[in-house]
Amino acid sequence: MSLLDVRDLTVSFRQDGKTTRAVKGVSFTLDRGETVALVGESGSGKSVTALSTVSLLGDSATVGGSVTYDGQQMIGASRALLHKVRGNDISFIFQEPMTSLNPLHTIEKQLVESLELHQGLRGAEARARVVELLEKVGIRDAASRLGAYPHQLSGGQRQRVMIAMALANKPDILIADEPTTALDVTIQAQILDLLAELKRTENMGLLFITHDLGIVRRIADRVCVMQGGEIVESGPTAEIFANPQHPYTQKLLAAEPKGQPEPVELGARVVATTEHLKVWFPIQRGLLKRTVGHVKAVNDATIQVREGETLGIVGESGSGKTTLALAIMRLIPSEGSITFAGQDIRKWSTGELRRLRKDMQIVFQDPYGSLSPRMTAFEIIAEGLAIHRVDPSRNPRELVAEAMTETGLDPAAMDRYPHEFSGGQRQRIAIARAMVLRPRLLVLDEPTSALDMTVQVQIVELLRNLQQKYGLAYLFISHDLKVVRAMSHKVMVMKAGEVVEQGTAEQVFDSPRSDYTRALIAAAG
Template sequence: MSLLDVRDLRVSFRQDGAVTEAVRGVSFSVDRGETVALVGESGSGKSVTALSTVSLLGDSAQVAGSVTYDGQQMIGADAKLLHKVRGNDISFIFQEPMTSLNPLHTIEKQMAESLALHQGLSGAQARERILDLLDRVGIRDAESRLGAYPHQLSGGQRQRVMIAMALANKPDILIADEPTTALDVTIQAQILDLLAELKAAENMGLLFITHDLGIVRRVADKVCVMKDGEIVESGPTSEIFANPQHPYTRKLLAAEPSGAPEPVEAGAEVVAETENLKIWFPIQRGLLKRTVGHVKAVNDASLSVRAGETVGIVGESGSGKTTLALAMMRLIASEGRITFRGQDVRGWSTGELRRLRKDMQIVFQDPYGSLSPRMTCFQIISEGLGIHKVDPKRDKRELVAEVMVETGLNPAAMDRYPHEFSGGQRQRIAIARAMVLRPRLLVLDEPTSALDMTVQVQIVDLLRELQRKHGLAYLFISHDLKVVRAMSHQVIVMKQGDVVETGSAAAIFDAPQTDYTRTLIAAAR
C-alpha cells in the first residue's frame, strides 16, 4: 500500500448557483523516499489536488473520491484525525513565503508556535529545536536570525524558513507547491538540492507541484501531467521526457523561449545611457538619525541602450538590478551621469522630468499586484493618456482598442476587471498600459517569472514583435537566463551592486569570463 494514495479524486466549487469542476477523476500515489511531480499550467488543478489531500479547501468545495494516508481515509475524516495529520504527517511548503509567514512575528515566534501546537515544546527545548532546524536548512548564524522578521530575510532565506517549519514535526509526506518559482537560479538550485537531501535523510515522500519542466527533470521520480483538472499522462520521469505520448505533454516540453531578437540597426539612436552610476542608501541610527554606514546598492555602473536594442540585466536578488533601472528612470536618487536621448537629466526637476515620463515606462513582475482591482481594463490602459495628453482629439476607447489588438487582447473585454483575466492576459494589459503612450524606453522587471512556460513564450514573442515594430529600447531584468538569452542583444551581470561582466548575449552565455557568471549559467541548466 502506498503512503499517500489518491483515487478518482473529484473537486467542484459552487458559486452563485454555478458549479465549476476543478479536478476530474485524478489518481496517483506517493511512496516513502519517492518524488512525484504534478505538472501543468495555471488552472490545471494542481494546487486544488494537493490541498484536497488533507481537506484544506473551503466550504464551497465539494470533494469526492478517495484520498488515503497510511491507510486512513482523509475525505470526510473527523477534525481530530485531520488535526493530527496536518503539519505532523503531511506538511506543506507554499510558493510565496511572504504571504505564508506572519509579517508581525519574528521567525522564532512563528516556528515556536508550530512546535508548541504539535509537539508541546516550549522555552529552551523549543529554541534548541528551532536552531537545529534552521542550521539543517542552511541558515547561517541561525541564532542571530531568530529575532528577524520575514521582511528582513532574503527570498531564499524565507523559503528555507518555510522548509524548516514544514520539517519541524518530521512529516512522512512533504507537499511543495511551486516552492522555487520566485527565486534566483542559484538559490533555486540550492533549495532543490536541500529538498533532495532532506528527503533522502528522512525517507519522506515528496509531492512537487510546478509548471517548470526543467525542475521536474531534475528532482522527480514520476510525473503526472495535468490539464483542465485531469491527468492526461503519467509515468517515470525518464520515459515522459524521452517519449511523451500526449500532445499537451509535447507542447509543454517544447514551450521554452528560443531564438534571438533582430539585429540592431547600424547607427541606431542611443536612447538612454549611464556613466559611473552609484546608488548608496544611508543606514541611520539613533534619535538624531545619524548616518552610520551605507547599503551599497549599485557601484560604478555604466551602460547604454539603443533604439531596437535589449540590454539584459541578470544577477541574484539584492544585486542591484532593479535599483539600477529605477535610477536610470530618475525614480530614485543617484550619483553619476544619466542621459536620455542625448539630454543630461541629472539635475532636472520633477516638473521637467514629467514631459519625459511617457517616453520611459515600466512593466512589473507581478501582473496580479501591479493592476488595480477596482479599475477596468479600459481605465487601467487609458489612465496615462489623460495625464500625458496623448492624442487628446482622438477617442480614448479607440486608442485603447488599438493597443489591445496590438498586444493580443480582445477589445471587447476592455470593460472587464483584472480578476476576469488569466495571468498571461493581465501581463498583456500591463504591457498595453505602457505601450499606449508610445514610449522610447521600456523597463521590463521580471515580466515573465510569474507565468507558465507556454505563456512565457507568448510574452517573449510579443515583446520581440513590439520592439521590431516600434524600435523600442528594452532594459530586461530577469533571473531566468533562458528568457534573457532569447530577448537580449547585450547582457550585464551584477553581483552585490557591482557589474562583474558585460558583453553580447552570445559571448556571455557561450564564453563567460567570471566564475560568478559561470555559476549562474550552470545553475540554470
C-alpha cells in the same frame, strides 16, 4: 500499500449558484522516499488536488473519490484525525513564504508554536530543536537568527524557514507547492538540492507541484501532467521527457523561450546612457541620525542602449537591478551621468521630466498587483493618454482598441476588470498600458516570472515583435537566464551593486569571464 493513494478524486466548487469542476477523476500514488511531480499550467488543478489530501479546501468545495494516507481515509475523516495528520504527518511548503509566515512574530516563536502543538516541546528543549531544524535547512549561525522577523530575512532564507517548519514534526509526506518560483536561480538550485537531500535522509514522500519542467527533470522520479483538472499523462520522468505521448505534454516540453532578437540596425540612435552611475543609501544611527556608512545599491554602472536593442540585466535579489532601472528613469536620486535622447536629464526638475515620462515606461513583475482592481482594462490603458495628451484629436477607445489588438487582446473585453482576465492577459494589459503612449524606452522588470511557461513564450514573442515594429529600447530585468538569452542583445551581470560582467549575449552566456556569471549559468541548468 502506497503511503498516499489518490483514487478518482473529484473536486467541485459552488459559488453564486454555479458549480465548477476543478478536479475530474485524478488518480496517483506516492511512496516513501519517492518524488512525484504534479505539472501543469495555472488552473489545471494541481494545488486543489494537493489541498484535497488533508481537506483544506473550505466549505464551498465538494470532494469525491478516495484519498488514503497510510491506509486511513482522508475524505470525510474526523476533525481529530485531520488535526493529527495536518502539519504532523503531511506538511506543506507554499510558493510565497511571506504569506505563510506571521510578520509580527519572530522565527523562533513560529517554529516553537508547531513543536508545542504537535510534540509538547517547551522551553530550552524546544529552542534546541528549533536551532537544529534551522541548521538542517542551511541557515548559518542559526542561534543568532532566532529573534529575527520574516522581513529581516532574504527570500531564500524565508523559504528555508518554511521548510524547517514543515520538517519540525518529521512528516511522512512533504507537499511543496511551487516552492522556488519566486527565487533566484542560485537560491532555487540550493532549495531543490536541500529538498532532495532531506527526502533521502528523512525517507519522506515528496509531492512537488510546479509549472517548470526543468525543475521536474531535476527532482522528480515520476510525473503526472495535469490539464483542465485531469491527469492527461503520467509515468517515470525519464520516459515522459524522452517520449511524451499527449499533445499537451509535448506542448509543455516545447514551451521554452528560444531564438534571439532581430539584430540592431546599423547606425541605430542611442536612446539612453549612464556613466559611473551610483545609488548609495545612507545608513543613519543615533539620536541625531548621523550617517555612519552607505548601502551601495548601485556602484559605478555605465551602460548604453540603442533603438531596437535590449540590454538584459541579471543577478540575484538585492544585486541592484531594479534600483539601476529606477535611477535611469529618474524615480530615485543618483550620482553620475544619465543621458536620454541626447540630453543629460539627471538634474532636470520634476516639471521638466514630466514631458519625458511618456517616452520612458515600465512593466512590472506582478500582473495581479500592478493593475487597479477598481478600473476596467480601458481605464487602465487609457489613463496615460489624458495625462500626457497623446493624440487628443482621436477617440481614446480607438487608441486603446489598437493597443489591445497589438498586444494580443480582444478589444471587446476592454470594459472588463482585471480579475476577469488570466495572468498572461493581465500582463498584456500592462504592456498595452505602456505601449499606448508609444515610448522609446521600456523597462521590463521580471515581466515573465509570475507566468506559466507557455505564456512566457507568448510574451517573449510579443515583446520581440513590438521591438522590431517600433524600434523600442528595452531594459530587461530578470533572474530567468533562458528568457534573458532569448530577449537580449547585450547582457549586464550585477552582484551586490557592482557590475561584474558586461558584453554581448553570446559573449556572456558562451564565454563568461566572471566566476559569479559561471555560477548563475550553472544554477540555471
